[in-house]
Amino acid sequence: MSKSTLLHITRIHLTAVGVALVFLCGCQRSPGCQATLRSAYYWSTTLTMDSLKTNFLLTHHIQRLYVRYFDVVQGKDEQPVPNATIRFVDAVPTGVEVVPTVFILNDCMRQDVGDMPQKLVRRILQMNETHDIGCVKEIQIDCDWTASTEQRFFQFLRDVRAELQPHGITLSVTVRLHQLSQAVPPADRGILMMYNTGDFTRIDDQHPILDLKVAEPYLQHLPHYNLPLSTAYPLFRWQLLFRGNQFIGILHGDDLPMLPTDSIVVRQPTLDEILQARHLLDDVRNDINDEVILFELNDENITRFNPHDYETIFDN
Numbered sequence: 001m002s003k004s005t006l007l008h009i010t011r012i013h014l015t016a017v018g019v020a021l022v023f024l025c026g027c028q029r030s031p032g033c034q035a036t037l038r039s040a041y042y043w044s045t046t047l048t049m050d051s052l053k054t055n056f057l058l059t060h061h062i063q064r065l066y067v068r069y070f071d072v073v074q075g076k077d078e079q080p081v082p083n084a085t086i087r088f089v090d091a092v093p094t095g096v097e098v099v100p101t102v103f104i105l106n107d108c109m110r111q112d113v114g115d116m117p118q119k120l121v122r123r124i125l126q127m128n129e130t131h132d133i134g135c136v137k138e139i140q141i142d143c144d145w146t147a148s149t150e151q152r153f154f155q156f157l158r159d160v161r162a163e164l165q166p167h168g169i170t171l172s173v174t175v176r177l178h179q180l181s182q183a184v185p186p187a188d189r190g191i192l193m194m195y196n197t198g199d200f201t202r203i204d205d206q207h208p209i210l211d212l213k214v215a216e217p218y219l220q221h222l223p224h225y226n227l228p229l230s231t232a233y234p235l236f237r238w239q240l241l242f243r244g245n246q247f248i249g250i251l252h253g254d255d256l257p258m259l260p261t262d263s264i265v266v267r268q269p270t271l272d273e274i275l276q277a278r279h280l281l282d283d284v285r286n287d288i289n290d291e292v293i294l295f296e297l298n299d300e301n302i303t304r305f306n307p308h309d310y311e312t313i314f315d316n
Contacts, residue, residue, distance in 0.1 A: 039230075040297040045084050063096065064098075067086065070086065072104040080116050099137075099172070100127070101140040101141075106149055117156055139164060140174070147182065157171065170188040172190060174193055177197065178218060194277050209238065210274070232295045271309050
């Protein structure tokens with residue numbers, strides 16, 4: 001083979017590789033072509049990675065885990081204080097990105113939060129260092145803010161974001177369905193919580209976790225909601241104790257005293273309801289399922305459906 005022929009073939013090969021790379025890069029940017037980012041929430045006060053959880057993460061190629069680090073509640077003097085801090089018994093499997101997540105009671109935003117943004121960020125960074133959690137790219141704040149607390153909460157987010165910037169960390173927030181009609185929070189992105197649509201304290205509410213008839217009217221705001229969004233879908237179920245029509249509480253084992261005439265009502269979304277919710281959101285906003293997040297990762301929840309069903313939820 002002559003040198004000129006070899007050069008010609010090489011140029012053709014390089015051109016083909018270049019076209020392929022351009023195609024792949026373009027494909028990665030296109031919501032219709034991009035593989036779904038698979039994620040889950042971890043919402044326990046103890047982080048343990050038994051074989052069931054570890055196998056679930058590996059089998060379904062979970063890439064991101066939103067780990068609840070602690071809550072922020074009102075203390076005795078009504079000042080915000082950390083509560084229910086997670087205890088790290090095991091490490092998160094290698095290759096899974098951790099997003100430290102903090103739940104803040106809305107009541108904490110009814111008064112001046114002072115230096116809470118600085119304290120919160122410092123506490124998270126210290127926990128990362130203590131438990132050898134590296135490469136944290138994002139921190140998430142979860143708060144069911146309302147119109148009356150919106151101004152103070154949004155300023156809190158701006159302050160947290162400013163604290164994170166020197167560390168190269170972005171800020172995300174949870175967004176409940178009813179908050180879609182409110183102002184957009186000052187964050188880098190949001191997580192739409194596609195659950196808790198009803199009132200579990202009412203015995204006649206058959207779908208308090210996920211009711212598409214209740215959710216659908218809120219979605220009219222979704223196409224124009226000016227914040228990048230991912231979606232979290234529910235795996236959990238509730239066992240609810242009623243005395244007549246009166247709600248007594250959510251059952252966790254045998255933690256509530258029961259009378260012989262009491263009723264236990266189980267509420268949980270079906271696979272079809274989760275898939276219908278996913279399709280509904282796809283029809284409204286084409287980037288909303290670029291990342292699909294399961295709420296939440298625990299042994300009971302991840303055995304609720306079979307592996308094929310989970311693959312369907314992620315990539316349907």
